[in-house]
Amino acid sequence: MPQTLHDVVFVDGVRTPFGKAGEKGIYAQTRADDLVIRCIRELMRRNPGLPPARVEEVAVGATTQIGDQGLTLGRMAALLSGLPTTTPGYSIDRMCAGGMTAVTTVAGSIAFGAIDVAIAGGVEHMGHHPMGEQVDPNPRIVAERLVDPSALVMGKTAENLHDRFPTITKARCDAYAVASQTKLARAYDDGKIQPDLVPMATRHAEKGWGMATVDEPPRRGTTIDDLTGLKTPFRAHGNVTAGNAAGLNDGATACLLASGEAAEELGLPVKMRLVSYGFVGVEPEVMGIGPVPATEKALRSAGLTIEDIGLFELNEAFAVQVIAFLEHFGLADDDPRVNEYGGAIAVGHPLASSGVRLMTQLARQFEEHPEVRYGLTAMCIGIGMGGCVIWENPHHADFGKEK
């Protein structure tokens, strides 16, 4: 039987406000699964034309899959969201790219024709599940010098990246970080962020119920001076600080994906069309460089070049890692096409959830930039990987035509 490929479209995406991990954070006593359930329910509510039984997969990324992120979270979240028992689900772990991989995996199923409609998302409650919780690294890593021990500490890999690219100074990173805060503040002021935020009830035994309606991590009004004196915890007199890196955060995201045919049949909005994606491995010690070869791979498989990309949503795990990407592709540190709403340095990076945030924001930017035909979402991934997903803008005049 001949196999037909199907278009995969991004219908809608939402997220909870992001919180600061830890005892004082807004989600300190809120369950991780409840965060992602809230996103799923909101997606269903926002898309009343979609009969719940038509959701054929719920894939949820989570780096630590134990406790309130365990028990085959994708399936449990589907059940707890009130989706019918016929909707299956699963969990995905590709560290920071859990959500992104959830998207590309269900996209593969849709393109293959196995399913028509799916929900993909991610969650990370880094307060409940600190990085490295209960991991048991194989002793061969050290014995056989397979990777440098610094590869398991993300901040150290960022310092390693500074060694590889000496021209990327701390001053450039701090300037980039300040811009990220400024751009997010402006996006909030312009009402770009709020439409896709889902208010989240927060339970706290001592404070009572509250409601998270905005992100907790951003530091509006941050200046270069504020960042200059910060400690460099990963290396004495190093470059990486809490100011030019994403923090430790709690949050969840989810999006709705469908085949082009199903979207048309059900009258679902098409916000983006998936063009191509690529994941690659790099040396774990410099995992931050991962998005570069991942993007080259995705461009190659799409038959595009970097010049075809009009909007970039890059995850800002570390400023150095974003700047390394920009330098490689010949883009300025302050290129306006990059992270128009700021990035993870300002908004936070609850590991596996971030990939879908990039997509949701790119979708909104597509709407405002009909002149842009292609955009990409990319991120670095722990243990030496990178991921990139390229999308086409349905608002562009040439949408649907051959390149």
Place this chain on the structure above:
Amino acid sequence: MTEQSTSTLPNEVVTHALVQDVALPGGGGTLALVTLDNGHDHTRPNTFGPASIGELHDAIRSLRTRAEAGEIQAVGLTGKPFIFAVGADLSGVPYVTERQQALDIAKAGHATFAALMDLPVPSFAFVNGAAMGGGVEAALACTYRTISTGVPALAFPETFLGLVPGWGGCWMLPNLVGAQKALTVIIDNPLAMNRMLTGPQAYKLGIADAMFEPADFLEESLRWTASVLRGETTVQRPEVDRDESAWTDACDEARGLVEAKTGGKAPAPSRAITLIEAARTATRDEGFAAEDEALGDLIMSDELRAGLYAFDLTQKRAKRPAGAPDKVLARPVSKVGIVGAGLMASQLALLFARKAGVPIVMTDLDQGRVDKGVAYVHGEIDKLVQKRRLTVDKASFLRGLVTGATSKEGFTDAEFVIEAVFEEMSVKKQVWAEVEAVVSPECVLASNTSSLSIEEMAADLAHPERVVGFHFFNPVAVMPLLEVIRGAKTDDAALATAFAMGRTLGKTTILVKDSPSFIVNRLLGRFMGEFSRVVDEGTSEDVANEGVSGLAPMPPGVLLQLVGPAIALHNSETLHTAFGDRFYISPALRKAVAENSFLEDARVKPESPVELTASQVRERVLSALAEEAGLMLKDGVAQAPMDIDLAMITGAGFQFWNGGLTPLLDREGISEKVTGRRFLPPGVASVPR
């Protein structure tokens, strides 16, 4: 502590009123969200003791200040996970010895909820979980209410215990939903085994204005709140029918129900109806003041104290039966044998299958009876499937568990065999001999006898130590009580296994000494006997009924028909044989049974009739019961008055407001007259005086 909380409660688990500001979605302003939380999980629900009410009042006061300053545009009130609030903390009632203290409690609640109602900004209750009594009143005091579809129970159980919803409930609820619906919640439901409403039922009744699913109940409630505040959602409530005659008719109808159920002996329900009736025209101040007086009277009533005593028995003593051996001694039971396949045996088979989930083998003398018994069980399972009480898979599992045979070979690997054969000692002995021939020496042999001696039944066995009495009440699926009888030789392991099985079956177990008719049937036998004696001597049944009204759930004549005249007669004869003339056997009953005729027709007018007044009848019957209860305690049939009361409540439907039996006998002064002393010290199930 506020000036209202003049009475304090030692060791009160305080429900805190935690306040956080919430930005309403879509720019609706700021809502101050009050969370009721006592710092424990859902197994210790939020309650309102004096300090809790004080904290809530303080919180509302400061919210008033903030509202007047324009800092907040609305107030929200919600609970901790799964619990909104389950009402007043009644553990403090025994400490209330003066009417003024009771009035203070009433007024503190009213002042707090009035303050909530009088806030200058709209208030919203988000009923996220169980809500009862004062919890419901807190919600009613808000301008608007949302409710979760997941709320398992919303109720005003006050009249069930001996109170009225007295923190505004009797005034607010009828003014929200009308007299009829308010009476359903405040009167009908508590008097129907304390029935409760689910979230959807409460919503349908008009108690809440909007309903949302539990998964994001608070978020969606706040979204709705914002749209109400912005004027995008208009809350529409059906207009309350304030027609005087309809309102009065509803109240009169409820009075009839209360009279039928309580014989006018429980003060709380009628008091509640009076308050609801007045609520049609009463101002809030008038309504609240009348509730204050009602609470003042009822908190100081023996009926409430007895109700709380009875409630405590069913909640605590019922779960930890006094005198039961250590649970660890209980042996596991993986298969159950039932001797007999008649109606009782079949009911037992269904109960064991559903609750214990182990294979059940029923035996009887011939295949026809066996087939009929098994068919009965399968038929009942089918009915449960039709009623959607069982899934098809579960039904198929249960059907597979129940088999029947004419041989007792199937008992070989059973650890528990119960007999439900004819009530005749020789038959029981023969059955046990046959069973003992096939079962292991440890297999527990349980008899569902209602009157025969366990010791005698076991006397000829090789292992008499494994025989116990296991006395159910009809209908076995409904009646909570199971009397567990220890024979002279019964060992702890067998007894522990019996108690464990009783618990598995979901029954209230009470340890009873091996003696004729045990607790409930002995007292009922004495009760019915004395009643019959009075009637046979010439008092009309109507007057006699009036004399014993409010004691049993139904008049003795109705009870007799329900039990079956032949069974009642057999019980009386057993007791008469054992104890003599204390237990009267009515010739009329004997004749009616022999001729299968109506009791009324069998009754012969006495030559020199003695007509007693209702109160003389009451004294006669209660005196007989006091004498019998006293003897049972003296002889160790029951270990304590509490076991007698718990048994009469759960096995005979005796009333909460009487505390079962002994608090009533104490209250009416009968105990001291008959036995020279009270059964319970003052204050245990009465107002300490």
